[in-house]
Amino acid sequence: MEKAAKPLDRVRGWAIRGLLIFAVGAGVGGVVLCSLLLYFSRGLPSFRSLEDYRPPQVTRFVDRSGAVVAEVFEEKRTVVPLPHVPLRIRQAFLAAEDADFYRHPGMDLKGILRAAIRNLLAGRKVEGGSTITQQVIKTFILGPEKSYERKIRELILAMRLETNLSKNDILSLYLNQIFFGHQCYGVQEASRFLFGKDVSHIALEEAALLAALPKSPARYSPIRHPEAALERRNWVLSQMHKNGFITEMEARAARARPLHVVGKGAPYEEVAPYYVEHCRQWLEERLGPEALLRDGLRVELALDGELNRAAQRILSDGLRAVERRQGFRGPLANLSADEVRSLRQRAGEGRHGRVWTLRREPREGADPVWRARWVESAQEEKYLRVPVRQVEGTGAATVAVLDLGDAEARLSLEGARWARRFSPVTATPPPTSIADILRPGDVVEIEIPAGWTPGGEVRLSQPPLVQGALVVIDPATRHVLALVGGSDFIESPFNRATQARRQPGSAFKPIIYAAAIRSGAYHPASILMDSPEVYYLGGGGAAWKPQNFERTFLGPVTLRFALAHSINTVAVKLISDLGVEKVIQVGRELGIRSPLLPNLSLALGTSEVSPLELTNAYATLAAGGNFAEPVFVTAVVRPDGERLSVDPPDPRPALSPAEAYVLTSMLTDVIEEGTGRRAARLNRPMAGKTGTASDHRDAWFVGFSPDLAAGVWVGFDDHSPLGTSWAQGAGTALPIWIDLMERALRGRPREPFPVPEGVVMARIDPRTGKLAAPQDPEARLEVFVAGTEPNQMEERPTSQAGEDDETPPELSGTGRLPEGLFR
Template sequence: MKVLKIFLAFIVLGVFLAAGAGVGLYYWAQEDLPGFTKLSDYSPALATTVRARDGRILGYFYREKRFLIPLSMMSPITVKAFLAAEDSGFYQHEGVDLPGIFRAAVKNFIAGGIVQGGSTITQQVIKSMLLTPERSYERKLKEVILAYRLEKYLSKDEILTIYLNQIYLGAKAYGVEAAAREYFGVNASQLSLAQAALLAGLPKAPSRYSPYGNPERARERQLYVLARLRDLGWIAGTEYEAAVNEPLVYGAQEDPSWKVGPYYLEEVRRQLVDRYGEDMVYGGGLQVRTAMDMDHQIIADQALRTGLVETAKRHGWQGPVKHLDVGGYEEFLDAQQLGESSPGDWMQVLVTGVEKAGATVRFGDKSGIVPVASMSWARVPNPKLAPEEAGKVSDARKVVKPGDVIWVSVEEMLEDKPWKLQLEQEPKVEGALVSMDPQSGEVLALCGGYDFFRSQFNRATQALRQPGSAFKPIVYSAALDNGFTAASIVLDAPIVYQDGSGEMWKPENFEGIFYGPTLLRTALVKSRNLVTIRVAQQVGIDTIVERGKALGLTGVMEPNLSLALGSGQFTPLNLCQAYTAFPRGGTSIKPRLIESVVSPWGEQLFSATQEVSEAMPPETAYIISHLLQQVVQHGTGARAKVLGRPVAGKTGTTNDEQDAWFMGFSPYLLTGVWVGYDQVRPMGKYETGARSALPIWIDYRSKVEPNYPVQDFQAPPGIVMARVDARTGRLAGPGAVEAYMLPFQNGTEPLPSAGLDELDADPGSSNAGGESLLKQIF
C-alpha cells in the first residue's frame, strides 16, 4: 500500500512537472510570436488586370501570378479535392489535428529526423504567411499555438479562402485560380473533378508532381486524391471511375499581355506606377478599365505597320537581315521554330539559290520561291530621287545572293511544292498613331512605333517632334481672333529675315512658287508658308504661343516666327489634345487612357473625369474646322476624300522631309499620325505628310468609319456664310471667276466686291507689324 502511495505521488508530481513544463514551454514559445490579426485583412500579392473599355483583357502586371477569388467562385469539387488531399477534418478540428501530429511524430522518431509534418490547413496558412519554412520543433510549437488562436479569430471559410488563394501550385501560379488558368486554360469555377484532383495533389511538392515536368508522378497524386474523395464518401464510385478515365489536356490560358496595343498597355502601366507605385501595380491586384477600343487598336496597329513598310519600300533595299556561310545553313534552319502559317504572315528565310527570275529559299524543313516581281522595289536606296524616278529591279541577282537571310511574307502555301513568297523588309523609319473621341477625351487607340519588342520607346507619348504645317491651324485660329477673317488678303511674296546675330532666314513655299495676294482661306488650304509668316508677324508670336498653351500644348514653343511654320516640338498625343478644340467648339480636352481603377475588394480608387479648358471662341473653332474641311476637299489632304464623309484635316511636313504628319478629325473621332526616323534625318524625296502619314490615317479610318453614323460639323449661332471672290476677298458678284462659300463671325463678313485699289483697306492685307522682333528685308 505504501509503495502504491509513493507511486501515485510520483505520478501526480510528474503530471505537475509536465504541466509546469508545458506552461513554461508555452510561455517561452509565445514570447516572440508574430501577430496574426493582419490575416483578417488578407492582402496577398495579386496580379493587376488591365481591360479594354468593353471588358476584354489587355494584360496583367504581377510579380506573383495570383488572382483573388472567393470560395463561391471555385467549383465545389475543387474545394473538396483540396480538403481531401490536405485536411479532411478541417471543419471538425480547432486548428490542430492532434492524432495527425502524433502519427507524424512517430514517423519522425523512427526516421531520426523530421520527415512528416501533419499540418492542418490552418497551420499551413500560419506557416506560409507568418513563420519561416524551416522544419523544427520550435517552429512547430509556435505554429500550433497560432493555429488555435487563428481559429478563434477567423471563420473556417475565411481561413480556407486564404489558403486556396495563397498556396503555390507550380508553373508560376499562386492560388487555384491562377493554377486553373495555367494548367487547363479555364477558371477555377470551371474545373472538372479530374482537373481539380490533379491541382489538389500539387501542394505537397509542386515541382515534383508537376504534370509538365513529371506527368507520371502527377498522375499518381491525382489518383491518390480521387481515392481519398471516394473513401471519404464525398464522390460516388461512378464519379470516381469517370474522373480516373477522363483524359487531361494541358495548356495555359493565353496571356494577352503585350499582344494588342503594347504601347497603349505600357503607357497605362507607366501612369499607374506614377500614381500608385510599383508595389501596388505589381502586387495590389488592381482592376483597371481603360478607354481603349480593342477593335480600333488592332486596326490602328496594322495600319501603322503597313504604312511604315510601304514608306521604307519606296526608297529601296536596305540589305539582308544577315549573311551566312555555307557551314551555318543547317544550324540556322534547325534553330527555326515555325508555327502555323497563314497568307500574309512574315518570317525569315535562307536564300539558297538565285537566278534572274527569282530566288529559292529554305525555312525549317520547307522551301519556297521569291519571284523577282516581288523585288521590283528593291533597288539601291537614293534619298534624292522620288520612287517613280528611281526605276524598278528586274534581276533578282542584283538584290540577294545565296547565304542571305531575308524577310518574306507568305503568298501561297502548297503541300508538296515550294511555297510562293514575297520579299519584305522591316522598316527603319518609325511612326505613331493616336485616335481619340474628341468629345469625351477617351483615347481609343495609341500606337507608339513599328514593333514594341524592337523598341519600347513610345513615340506617341515621348517623342517631341516638329509638326510643320500641322501647327498652322493654331496660328490661323489666333489670327481670326485678332482682326483677320477667312476672306482676308495677305501677300504671298519672298521675305528674308535677319535675326539679332545677323543670321539670315529665307522661308519659302513648298513648291518654290510665290502667288501674290492670297486669300487667308487659300493660304491655309494650300499650306502657304510665306502668308503664314506674315500673318504671324502681324498677330504677334507671343499671341500664338499663348494660344498654343490655351490649347494644352506643353512642348517646346520658342517665341520666333519659325514657330508659325511648325518649328515647335510636341508629342503626337499632345498635338491631338490641341486639335480637340476644333471639333469641340472651342474647348480642349485632355486625352484619357485610364477610365477607372478598383481595388481587389471592390473599392473605387480612381474614376476619370473630363479635364476641359477654354481655348477659343466657338465661332473661331468652327471656321477653322470648315477651312480644314476644304484642306481635304481642295488642298494637301485631298486623299482623305476617299472616305466620302465630312472630314477636316491638315498635313505637316518639316524641312527635308524629316517629319511627316496628318491630323484629321470629324465631330466624333480625331486621329493624328506621325512618321519619321528616331534620329532626325530626311526620309527621302517627297515623303511628305500627304504621302507618308495620310495613307496610314486613311487605312485606319476607312475601317472604323462604318461604326459611326455620318455626322457633319454644326455651326454655332454666331456664324454666317458668305460667297467670297477668291481674287478680291470681297463678296462675290455675278461675274466672279472663282468664289468660295466661307464662314464668318456675324458682323465680320466682307463688303461687296471692290477694285484692287481698295485691297489695302482690309485689315488682313497689312504687312506691317512685328518689326521689333526681326528686321524685314525685301
C-alpha cells in the same frame, strides 16, 4: 495472516511509490512542457494580418467594352470568397492535403506520427505531416525556414489559430494564398491560367489537377511535366474516393479523361502595350507603385481595344511601306544548320500546318539569343521571321526556299524587287537575283499574302527601322480610343506618341490660322501676297528668306487657298503681323505644352511637339473650340467597389464655336483640293493638315471628322531624313491616316460638320476677297465669323477681247491651283 499481509503491503507500497513517481514525473513533465510552451511562445506574432487579410492581388486594365487588356501584379492573385469555390474543389484539396481538416484542432498527431514513420523507413522525406492550418501559419506568419524550433512554434500557432478563426476562414485563406506555379497564386488565377475559365466552372478532373499542384508546382506542372501531373491528378481522385467525397464511378470517369490545359493567360498581351504603359506610369505617380501592384484594382480605360489592335497593324504596314521605298538593310542574322536544329529542339516539334517565327531575345550580360515561337495562323501573324533553308536556281530565276518550321515557302525575285541596297536619300540599283541578297542560313522577315498555302510564294519584308506613332481621340469626350507609340513595344518601349517631341512642319499652321481668325483681322477670303520677303531675325540680325516647297510664288491668294496648299510665305506673314506671342498663346490654349520658340520660324513648325498634344489640339477644333485634356483612365475601382477619383479638369473654351467652324471649313479644302486630297477617297466630311519638317526628317498628317480626330507621325529616332521628295507627310503619314480613319469610322454615319451660331455665309470674289457681284459666275460661297465678312462689292469692268486680264495666270477662276502643281 501477518505473513500474508506483508506481500500485500509491499504491493501497496510499490503502488504508492509508483503513483508518487508518476505524479512527480507528470508534474515535472508538465512544468517542462509549460516551460517549453512559454519558451517557444515568446514573441510569437499575432493573427491580426490574417483577420485583416489583404494579400497582393492583380490589378487589371480593361478597355471600354470591359475586356481585360493588361495585368500588373506583385503576385498574380485574385481573392475569391469560399462560397464562390465549388465544393468539389474544396474536397479535392482536403483529400490531397488534409482529409481530417474539419476534425482535428489544428495539428494532426496521428498524421505527424504516420509521416515520421514513413520518412524514417524511407530514409528521406516522402510525406509531410502538416495540416492545412499549419500550412497557413507557415505561409502567412513563420515563413519557409526549416528547424525543430520553427516546427514547434508552428504547432503552437496552429492550435491558437483554430480558436481565433473558423475552419472555413482558414480554408479560404489557404485556397487564396497558395502558389500553383506559372506566376499564379490562389485557385482563381490557377484556374484562369490552366483552364481559361473562372474557378466556379471547374470540372471534377480539373479540380483534382488543381489540388495536385501545391505539393510541388514545378514537378507536377501539366505544361512542363504532363505525365507526372496526370499521375498526381489521378492519385488525388483516388484519395477523394477513399475519403468518400466521390463515388468509384465518378473517380473512374474522371481518371479516364486526358489532361486538357490552356496553359496561357488571356490573349491580351499585345492589344495596347504603349497605351497601358502610359496609363501605368500615370497611375503610379498618383497612387504609388505598391497600390498598383498589390491592391487588385480595376482600371477602366477609354481604350477601344479592337481599334487599337487594328491601329497597330495599320502602323506596322505603313512603316514597312516606307521601308520598301528606302531599300533593304540585309538579313537579320545568319544561323548555322546546327543553330537552326537547336532552335527546333528548344521549340518542340510543331503540328502539321503550323509555322514558326523567330525573335531575338535580349539577355542581361550576354549576347541576344534567337527563340522560335509556333503560331496558329500564318495569315493572322502576317509577318514571320524565318531562316533561309537553301537558294536554288540561277540568275533571275533563283528562288530562296524558306524554313517555316513545319512548312516551307518560296521567295522569288518578284517578291523582292524593292530590295535595293538601303539608302533613303540616294538611288541604288535593284537586285537582279535572289542570290544577290540572300544565302542559306540568313534570317529574314517575310510577308504572308492573303490565301497563302504551305509551299507557296511569299514577299520579302523587313522590321521597320523607321518609327511612327498614332493617336485617335473622340473630340466630344476627349477619350483616347487608340494610341500606338512605335512599331514594336518589345524592341522599343519608348512611347513616341507621348514622349517624343518632333517638328510638326506645316501641321502647326492651323494654330497660326486660328490666331488669325480669332484676331478678327482675317477671314478665309482675306488676300495675302505669296511673294518672297526677307526678314531680319533678332532685331536686325541674320537675314531669312522663307521659301515654298515648290520654290515658286503665286502672288495674291486667299487665306483659305494658302492653308489648303501649305504656302509658307503666307504663314510667315501672318505670324509677323499677328506677333509670335499671340500665336504661342493660342497654341497654349489649344493644349500645346511643349516649348514654343518665340521667333518667326514657328510659322514653319520648327518648334517640336508630341503627336498626342497636336492631335488633341485638332480635336479641340472638332469639339467646337472647347479644349479638354485627353482622357486615358475613366475609373479606378478597388476590390470592395470603392471608386477612386480620376476625373480630368473641366473643359474650357479655346476658340469660339464660330471661329473653330471657320478654321475647320478651311481645313476641309486641304482634303478636297490641297496636300491631303488622297483622303478624299474616304468620301466623308474631313478636315486635316499635312506636315513635313526640313530635309524630310518628320512627316505628319493630323485631321478629323465630326466625331473622331487622329494624328500620325513618321520619322527616324535619330532624326535622319526619311527620303527625298516622296517622303512628305502626304506620301508617308497620310496613307497610314487614311487606313486608320477608314477602320475607326467603320459603321459610323456620314455626318457633316455642324454649323454653329455666329457663322455667316457670303458670296465672294476669290480674286479680291470682296463681295461678288450678283451675277458673277466665278463667285464662291465663303464662311465667316459674324461681323468679319466683307461689306464691299467688287466692281470689275468687262474685259474686251485681247485686253490683259489682271488675274494672276497661276490661279483658275475659282482661286484654285491647276491639278498636280503641288504634291
